[in-house]
Amino acid sequence: MAETSGVVEVSRLHTSYVHSAVDDHSRLAYSEVLTDERKETAAGFWERANSFFADHAITVERVLTDNGSCYRSKLFTQTLARAGITHKRTRPYRPQTNGKVERFNRTLLDEWAYLRPYTSNDERTKALADFLHTYNHHRCHTALGGHPPISRINNAAGQYT
Numbered sequence: 099m100a101e102t103s104g105v106v107e108v109s110r111l112h113t114s115y116v117h118s119a120v121d122d123h124s125r126l127a128y129s130e131v132l133t134d135e136r137k138e139t140a141a142g143f144w145e146r147a148n149s150f151f152a153d154h155a156i157t158v159e160r161v162l163t164d165n166g167s168c169y170r171s172k173l174f175t176q177t178l179a180r181a182g183i184t185h186k187r188t189r190p191y192r193p194q195t196n197g198k199v200e201r202f203n204r205t206l207l208d209e210w211a212y213l214r215p216y217t218s219n220d221e222r223t224k225a226l227a228d229f230l231h232t233y234n235h236h237r238c239h240t241a242l243g244g245h246p247p248i249s250r251i252n253n254a255a256g257q258y259t
Contacts, residue, residue: 116206116226119147120199121156124250125242126234127202131223137171144177154251160184162195205233 117140118129128150132139144161151158161183163169169187178185188195210229216222238244 117143120202125247135168137168137173140168141173141177162186
């Protein structure tokens with residue numbers, strides 16, 4: 099069983115409609131490039147993100163989001179509540195409160211979105227899967243003692259303290 103904090107931070111990059119979720123304990127990340135930032139889109143994203151985390155033995159207890167309208171919607175909050183998840187929001191104008199996902203967004207920009215010139219948005223979108231695999235399985239994180247996020251998923255009790 100994975101040791102996790104049960105807290106996932108969720109955000110989106112404004113220019114490309116990249117919605118992302120990052121587990122607070124492991125830093126395991128899930129992202130999708132979507133067509134908009136509507137409440138239905140955000141709720142659908144969360145359902146797929148929650149399935150991703152569940153597939154990695156992460157039980158989400160709380161979700162921390164920014165104050166984008168799609169995350170303030172009743173539909174998004176109801177989607178979380180149906181899964182027994184508490185919804186928390188960052189304080190307005192305090193992006194550092196959502197620090198892990200904000201840092202992940204910066205990494206997304208530097209190491210995926212603007213890494214090289216893409217010939218199309220479709221080409222960049224297709225490159226996201228490879229980036230996420232590298233990020234989750236191979237990219238070392240200082241906060242994780244030089245290990246990738248996946249190393250915390252199959253954590254024996256107390257192995258990484």
